[in-house]
Amino acid sequence: MPRAFAPSVSRSENSLQPVPARRPTREEALEAVRTLLRWAGDDPRREGLLGTPDRVVRSYEEFFSGYGVDPVALLQRTFEETDGYDEIVALRDIRFESHCEHHIAPIIGKVHVAYLPNKRVVGISKLARLVEVYAKRLQIQEKMTAQIANTLDEVLQPKGVAVVIEAAHQCMTTRGVHKPGVTMVTSRMLGAFRDDPLSRREVLSMIGTQGGAKLDNV
Numbered sequence: 001m002p003r004a005f006a007p008s009v010s011r012s013e014n015s016l017q018p019v020p021a022r023r024p025t026r027e028e029a030l031e032a033v034r035t036l037l038r039w040a041g042d043d044p045r046r047e048g049l050l051g052t053p054d055r056v057v058r059s060y061e062e063f064f065s066g067y068g069v070d071p072v073a074l075l076q077r078t079f080e081e082t083d084g085y086d087e088i089v090a091l092r093d094i095r096f097e098s099h100c101e102h103h104i105a106p107i108i109g110k111v112h113v114a115y116l117p118n119k120r121v122v123g124i125s126k127l128a129r130l131v132e133v134y135a136k137r138l139q140i141q142e143k144m145t146a147q148i149a150n151t152l153d154e155v156l157q158p159k160g161v162a163v164v165i166e167a168a169h170q171c172m173t174t175r176g177v178h179k180p181g182v183t184m185v186t187s188r189m190l191g192a193f194r195d196d197p198l199s200r201r202e203v204l205s206m207i208g209t210q211g212g213a214k215l216d217n218v
């Protein structure tokens, strides 16, 4: 379930996650799905469910493919020939699908990423890939927001970074408090976007959010 404020995230959490001591075998994963099917009250041996464990395990490979990618390495290739371009670079409405780490329920939303270059820029598809790498892990929205911003800051060393995420959490809409239509907004501002109100206002107007109360206290 979404939490009310962003915890601080250390930079060491930005790279590859620690690998568990022993990865379960595929057969163990299939058996775990069968156990959950029995726990739900059904019979994994009935015809309609026979292929389900295999499909679930393959879905997990897709949902959680971000654990196998190093986001820092992903951004390493930068370009310096910008002809002195020193204004904001913003990529809006990057759709993402993630899963909350508390319920493994989908989180679906949009990420807006912006930075103020300091000589170096990165290919825009890399920004989208960066979002993808963190989305394809178990997440809470606050952590994902901070991880994207911190990684960009660390690798590009720009003058400012802004990341805003708007998302719906299915753990809130399909279970628990059952509140459909609720969107959570989180933001992380670094450098000039954090310290300079004018730059902050400019970037927020570029990415289409007006910096309301929800944005300001994250």
Ligand SMILES: [Zn+2]
Pocket: 001, 002, 100, 101, 102, 103, 104, 105, 169, 171, 172
């Ligand atoms: Zn949840």
